[in-house]
Amino acid sequence: MASSNSVGDLNIESKNIKTASGVSLSDHQKTIVGSVLDLFAGRPSLAKLQLWKDEAEFTDPLTIAKGRKQYEAQWYGLQTAFSEIERLNHEVKSNGNPIEMDLDTRYVVKGIGKEQKISSKIEIWMEGDKIVKVADKWDGSLPEGTIAQVSSIWTLLSPLWWYHYNEAWAFYLWSFTWETTIWRAFRRLNAVTVPNIVGVPKNAKEDAERGNQ
Template sequence: MSSSTDFGELKIENTNISTRSTAELSSHQKTIVGSILDLFAGRPSLSKLQLWSDGAVFEDPITVAKGRKQYEPQWYGLQSAFSEIERLHHEVTSNGNPIEMDLKTRYVVKGIGKEQVIDSKIKVWTEGEKIVRVEDKWDGKLPESGIQDAFRRLNANSVPLMVSVPKNAEEDKQRGN
């Protein structure tokens, strides 16, 4: 799955997508799911993030990132935060809108070596050809308290101050993306 854009080649690394028999994916859905798997593996690129609308939302238990300026640094930040990211299991469970997927990932925190395995329920909404929302529910849940939501909003605003996003395909390539 490779196509060229002004933001570089769309090099989807995760092309072997496991699906339930009832969740057969179209070619475009395979590209979307492959790109999402790459992002969760800490393999972002500007071209993969061009599959997202400018106003898309990424939500998980530690952030609610709204818009390109907030969600792009979240994905690039994985490379900075973790020394290892290993996908242990994935399966697309629904090919609707949202596309639904189970994902189990092992992360090792850089510097301290702490290992964390996260079981996620992922939902991906699209409009036309673009991703407009991705929800990552750890153990099937998102936080429900006001205090947790405040920390999630703080994360969405502070990560972009600490994590730089490449400005062009050349800079992205220099980072190994």
């Protein structure tokens, strides 16, 4: 694991954490949730990712990223894939393990200007004081059907994919197709491919040069 000096100081930008009625968070939980909100907003840093265990996992409809090399590339990849990322709303629903949160986000794809809004159910699993898993479930689920025709985050840069996106999503909602072997393979392919394309900063200096921290 990198030393605190090499990754820089921890600077959480998302400090105003909204919670549902009756839900309260400890100071450390606020730090964890704030760091995850920063990541989804395209504001990663090496220091924030030190809140994750080396063997932690990130899953969403596009990837199953296991281990630091894979999940760090996914978070830094957002800066490459999208020109705008806007958090529309969030609310923490549960302070258990996992911490559960609703999140609405607007994305604009670089180069083509395509806008997409995604509503997510976020689950943050902890082991001790560190994150061991984050699951991003679009519209409350991890689709495994027609929407699964994405082999990499870079597919998102294809105008053709975005042209068919709405049709694919509608078909998914109708078909309720779950956990196909092919789709799991695509998600794992994404996790393996993205680290070879997305450069992760080696130290705090490189991170700061990218505008992070």
